[in-house]
Amino acid sequence: MAYPVEGDGILSFLRRWNRIDTTYVREFIDLNSERINAQGGLELGTVYLIPPLHPGDVYPPVETAYQPTDRKIFGEKYKDFTVVSDNLKDACFYIVSGHGGPDPGAITRVSGRELHEDEYNYDFSLRLARNLMMQGATVYVIIQDEYDGIRDERFLTNNNTETCLGEPIPKSQIDRLKQRVDMVNDLYARDKGRFNYIRAIEVHIDSRNPREQIDLFLYYADNPQSRLTSYTVRNEILKQYKKHQPNRGFIGNVSHRNLYILRELDPPPIMVEVGNFQNARDRLRILDPNNRQAIANWLTSAFVEDVKRVAGND
Structure with missing residues (x-):
């Protein structure tokens, strides 16, 4: 469980916990359906459940240097x-x-x-x-x-x-x-x-x-x-x-x-x-x-x- 920070949407919130794959979004919404606001966003001060990691994903992520634009x-x-x-x-x-x-x-x-x-x-x-x-x-x-x-x-x-x-x-x-x-x-x-x-x-x-x-x-x-x-x-x-x-x-x-x-x-x-x-x-x-x-x-x-x-x- 974690609180969002200012500016967070669902994608950025999940990314911070290394839930990168888009399938995490549906899992997150299912877990937090009663916590998400009417606009489909996150509220500061509200704690949200984080979906469990998929096989092969790790947290914290392996540190990598920023690469030039893909x-x-x-x-x-x-x-x-x-x-x-x-x-x-x-x-x-x-x-x-x-x-x-x-x-x-x-x-x-x-x-x-x-x-x-x-x-x-x-x-x-x-x-x-x-x-x-x-x-x-x-x-x-x-x-x-x-x-x-x-x-x-x-x-x-x-x-x-x-x-x-x-x-x-x-x-x-x-x-x-x-x-x-x-x-x-x-x-x-x-x-x-x-x-x-x-x-x-x-x-x-x-x-x-x-x-x-x-x-x-x-x-x-x-x-x-x-x-x-x-x-x-x-x-x-x-x-x-x-x-x-x-x-x-x-x-x-x-x-x-x-x-x-x-x-x-x-x-x-x-x-x-x-x-x-x-x-x-x-x-x-x-x-x-x-x-x-x-x-x-x-x-x-x-x-x-x-x-x-x-x-x-x-």
Whole structure:
């Protein structure tokens, strides 16, 4: 028997006790039918019965180090791909999709549908992660959802099943941020001697006055490599806009921000804000899966250029 912690759902509760197989869920529900709330969730302060271990499962689990992202996270349609180059073979990326779990981020409404920022952040993040892996990079997707791979729909279904590498995401904002910062910093402490180039990337969509169209903003930390990477990315995005939309122009900039996650991350971090969720024109581009893929492609090209920049300065 055990009590849930803040942010726990049935899956995360069972995972903590190494009940990973989905058959444990039905057993758990059968054991605790009178304890589960009307929404099918867990209540803090309520003790729950834990299903017995299946043959071959053990608790506590054998300690294993976190491994780079498994391709299956991209979903059935996108899990298979070919590594097309070794441009990023000595590079490692920690991709942090903004918000998630109990925090939907910005909310907007289109055609009677409520859309949540975190679902689009996650789709951008997966597309970028897959692209980087195709260029030979080692990638860790820090915020994960075992149910949502890359999705080609305009309207992405809302849920709160995201985890931080399998750990439930807390409701408290500072606890959420600290959890992902600690996760990245622990990985970086292990990885920093293994790669020539390491970056942390936080992906968000901005939410501001509906009249403001912003394209793409980049924020950097009080770290010279964070700043230089941000400008490399900006310059590559500007080049892509000139190539693909020569008459439109590029409305975006680079600036320093003293945000917790930028300030506390040990590897050089950048934050990417992909448009304004409340602006109708920006939103059209955010909802378009082809545009989400294009942004991921452009960001990938930018990181290839940044790796070359760093190598050229060595």
